[in-house]
Amino acid sequence: MKPAIEILNLGKQYKLTTSAPYVALRDVISESAKNIFLSKKKEQDSFWALRDINLSIEPGERVGIIGRNGAGKSTLLKIISRITPPTTGEAIIRGRVGSLLEVGTGFHPELSGRENIYLNGSILGLKKAEITKQLDAIIDFSGVEKFIDTPLKHYSSGMQLRLAFSVAAHLEPEILLIDEVLAVGDMEFQKKCLGKMEEVSKKDGRTILFVSHDLSAVTTLTTKCLLLEKGLPVKYDTTSSVISEYANRMSQHPVYTAEAVTTIPTITKVEINTSEAGSIQGHGKPMSILFEIDMPSQGYAGMALSFQIFNHLNIPILFNWVFDTENVICRTKGKNYLRFTYDELKLYKGSYYLKVHLAETKHRNKFQEIDCCNFNVEMINLKEPEWGWNDGVCQVLDKGKWETY
Amino acid sequence: MEKPVIHIKPPSRLSLGFKELWQYRELFYFFTWRDIKVKYKQTYLGVLWALLQPLGMMLIFTFLFSKTWPINTGDIKYPVFVLSGLICWNLFSSSVSHAGDSMVQNANIIKKIYFPRLIIPCSAMLVALFDFLIAFMIFIILCFVLQQPPSWTAILYFPAGIVMSLLSAAGLGLLLAALNVKFRDFRYALPFLLQVLFFASQVIYPLQSVQQSLFKYLLAINPMNAAIELFRAPLSNISPDMTIVAIGTCSSVSLLIIGLLYFRKTEAYFADLA
Structure with missing residues (x-):
C-alpha cells in the first residue's frame, strides 16, 4: 500500500517585510522611486520557515508534530492542507484531506446554529448529504439542542466552541490535519473530542497529523512524532523517544550566544544567573538575566528590549521590558550590556525558558526574537504544605495573609 | 471508491481549474446562500430593499x-428607459464591489482552509x-403598466445584456479582488471608479x-454601454448598434481574461498576504 502522505525536500521561504503584511501602493511607488535615484537594490531579507522536510506516513498512522513556537509546525500543516504553496520540494497526498486549523472557521454570527453546522461542515469539506445524515449526531454531541435555531450571536463563547468541535469531531476524511485546536474549550469536552477522534481513527484506519504544544495530548493521540527546530527536522521516531529528545533539548543551553550581524542590531548573548548551580532557581530567590546587544552604529533611538518567561506548555507567564524612551539603552556602537534582576522570583516549580525580543519602536522594526535559557524552578528550603509541592498546580506563587473575620 | 491523489508543488503552470471548481460546487452554493441570507437579516423590509x-x-x-431637462430617448418612455439601465448598472456595480471586497472580507477562512479561491468572488457576484x-x-x-411591453426579441436580448453585464463585472471584480489582497488602496479607489463608470454608461x-x-x-x-444597448433593444423598434456591441464585447472579454489570469496567478499567495 502506498503511503498516505509523502513529503520530499519540502521547504517554505518567507520574505521579511518590515511593515504590515499587506502593502500600500504608495510605499511600493515611493520605494521604487527611491531605488531609481539611489540605484541601489533593496536588500530583501528572507528566511526559511521550513526546510528539507522528508516524511512518509502510512495510512492509519497518527503522527504528532512538536517543536517550539516558530519551529515551522503550522507552516507544514498549511502546506499539506494547500493553504499556502511550498517554495521547494513536493508532497503527495493520497486521500481526502480534512484540515482543522481552527475550529469554527466561517461561523457567521447572524446564522442559526443549524445553519452554521451546514456552512462550517461544507467549508471543512463535507457534502451536504453527509451533513444531513450526521446532523442529529452533531447536535446531540454539542449539547446545545435547545438553541440550535437561535442566531449564533446569542451563544456564549463556550457554546460556540462546543458546536464547532462537534462539527469537527464528525469529519470523516481519510487524512485529518489538526493544529492546536484542542487546546481551547473546557477540559471535559476536549477529552470527549479527543476520545471521539481516537475512536474514529482506530476503527477506520484514519491518518492523523496532529500539531500541539500539549505534550500529554500528543502522547495520547499519536504513535509517532516529528520534532522540528527552526524549520529543520530533528527527529522522526516513536512518540515517547521524540518527546524525551525534545525535553532534553529544551534544557540543554543555559547560555545563548550568537555572532554579531553587522547590519542590524543583534542579541549576542543572553545569560541567566540562577540561585543554584545547574540552571536551577529556588522559588522566592533572586535571579538575574544578562543581555549583550551588538549595535551596528550609534544612530539608533527608540530601541526596545523585552523578554517573556514561558512554561513547558509554551504559555507565557511573565513579561518585562525596557524602552529607550524611558531608560536610555543601546546608544553606543558595538556591545551594550543590560541586566535585569528579580529580587524574589515568584515562579512555582517547573521548567521554564526565555523568549527575548529586540525591536525598535519608532519604525516598528522587530530585529530578533529568540527562545533560550531554559531553567528549572525548585521549591528549595521552603516549608512544604501538608500535601507536598504538587506539579502543575499553579505557575506563580504569591504571598498574602489569611485571617478570620 | 478511488482515493483522490493530491500533488503539492511550488506553483508554476497556469491552469484555470474549472474541474476543481465543479468538485467544490456545494461550497459555492453554501457561500452564496450564506451571503444572501445574511444580507437582509435584521432588516425590517428585507428583500424589498x-x-x-x-x-x-x-x-x-x-x-x-x-x-x-428633457432627454430624447426615442420611442421609449423615460421611466422604463432609465430603470432598464439602472437595474443592469446595479447588477454590474454591486457585482464588482462585492467581488472586489470579498477576498479581504473572507480572509479568516482563506487563511485556514483550502478551496478554489475563485468561489469567493463568484458567489459574491451571484448575490448581486x-x-x-x-x-x-x-x-x-x-413595462406593462406604462404600456411599453418588450417585444419577443427580449428572449434573446435580455439574457445577452445580463450575461454581458456579468462577464464585465467578473473581469473587473476578479482583478480588484486579487489586487485588494495586496494593495488595500483599491478599496478606496473603487467607489470613485464606479461613479466614473456610471456616468460613462448610457x-x-x-x-x-x-x-x-x-x-x-x-x-x-466601457462594456456596460454594450450590455445596456442589448438589454434595451427589445423596448424600442430600433435594433441595437452593433459597433457598440462589438467594441463592448471585445473589451469585456479582454477584461475577463486579464482578471482571471491575474487572480489565478496570485491566488496561491493570498493566505500569506491576507
Whole structure:
C-alpha cells in the first residue's frame, strides 16, 4: 500500500517585510522611486520557515508534530492542507484531506446554529448529504439542542466552541490535519473530542497529523512524532523517544550566544544567573538575566528590549521590558550590556525558558526574537504544605495573609 | 471508491481549474446562500430593499430628466428607459464591489482552509444577480403598466445584456479582488471608479445622443454601454448598434481574461498576504 502522505525536500521561504503584511501602493511607488535615484537594490531579507522536510506516513498512522513556537509546525500543516504553496520540494497526498486549523472557521454570527453546522461542515469539506445524515449526531454531541435555531450571536463563547468541535469531531476524511485546536474549550469536552477522534481513527484506519504544544495530548493521540527546530527536522521516531529528545533539548543551553550581524542590531548573548548551580532557581530567590546587544552604529533611538518567561506548555507567564524612551539603552556602537534582576522570583516549580525580543519602536522594526535559557524552578528550603509541592498546580506563587473575620 | 491523489508543488503552470471548481460546487452554493441570507437579516423590509433602491433612483432621474431637462430617448418612455439601465448598472456595480471586497472580507477562512479561491468572488457576484432578478420582475411589471411591453426579441436580448453585464463585472471584480489582497488602496479607489463608470454608461442618457462618433465609440469601450444597448433593444423598434456591441464585447472579454489570469496567478499567495 502506498503511503498516505509523502513529503520530499519540502521547504517554505518567507520574505521579511518590515511593515504590515499587506502593502500600500504608495510605499511600493515611493520605494521604487527611491531605488531609481539611489540605484541601489533593496536588500530583501528572507528566511526559511521550513526546510528539507522528508516524511512518509502510512495510512492509519497518527503522527504528532512538536517543536517550539516558530519551529515551522503550522507552516507544514498549511502546506499539506494547500493553504499556502511550498517554495521547494513536493508532497503527495493520497486521500481526502480534512484540515482543522481552527475550529469554527466561517461561523457567521447572524446564522442559526443549524445553519452554521451546514456552512462550517461544507467549508471543512463535507457534502451536504453527509451533513444531513450526521446532523442529529452533531447536535446531540454539542449539547446545545435547545438553541440550535437561535442566531449564533446569542451563544456564549463556550457554546460556540462546543458546536464547532462537534462539527469537527464528525469529519470523516481519510487524512485529518489538526493544529492546536484542542487546546481551547473546557477540559471535559476536549477529552470527549479527543476520545471521539481516537475512536474514529482506530476503527477506520484514519491518518492523523496532529500539531500541539500539549505534550500529554500528543502522547495520547499519536504513535509517532516529528520534532522540528527552526524549520529543520530533528527527529522522526516513536512518540515517547521524540518527546524525551525534545525535553532534553529544551534544557540543554543555559547560555545563548550568537555572532554579531553587522547590519542590524543583534542579541549576542543572553545569560541567566540562577540561585543554584545547574540552571536551577529556588522559588522566592533572586535571579538575574544578562543581555549583550551588538549595535551596528550609534544612530539608533527608540530601541526596545523585552523578554517573556514561558512554561513547558509554551504559555507565557511573565513579561518585562525596557524602552529607550524611558531608560536610555543601546546608544553606543558595538556591545551594550543590560541586566535585569528579580529580587524574589515568584515562579512555582517547573521548567521554564526565555523568549527575548529586540525591536525598535519608532519604525516598528522587530530585529530578533529568540527562545533560550531554559531553567528549572525548585521549591528549595521552603516549608512544604501538608500535601507536598504538587506539579502543575499553579505557575506563580504569591504571598498574602489569611485571617478570620 | 478511488482515493483522490493530491500533488503539492511550488506553483508554476497556469491552469484555470474549472474541474476543481465543479468538485467544490456545494461550497459555492453554501457561500452564496450564506451571503444572501445574511444580507437582509435584521432588516425590517428585507428583500424589498432590492426593489426600493432602483425604484427610488428611477423616480429621481425621471423627475430630473423627463420634466426638468428633457432627454430624447426615442420611442421609449423615460421611466422604463432609465430603470432598464439602472437595474443592469446595479447588477454590474454591486457585482464588482462585492467581488472586489470579498477576498479581504473572507480572509479568516482563506487563511485556514483550502478551496478554489475563485468561489469567493463568484458567489459574491451571484448575490448581486439575486437582487437583480427581483428588480427585474418589477421592471417587467412597470413595462406593462406604462404600456411599453418588450417585444419577443427580449428572449434573446435580455439574457445577452445580463450575461454581458456579468462577464464585465467578473473581469473587473476578479482583478480588484486579487489586487485588494495586496494593495488595500483599491478599496478606496473603487467607489470613485464606479461613479466614473456610471456616468460613462448610457444609464440616464442614450449613447446615440452623443454627437461626435469618435467620442461615442470611445465610450463604448466601457462594456456596460454594450450590455445596456442589448438589454434595451427589445423596448424600442430600433435594433441595437452593433459597433457598440462589438467594441463592448471585445473589451469585456479582454477584461475577463486579464482578471482571471491575474487572480489565478496570485491566488496561491493570498493566505500569506491576507
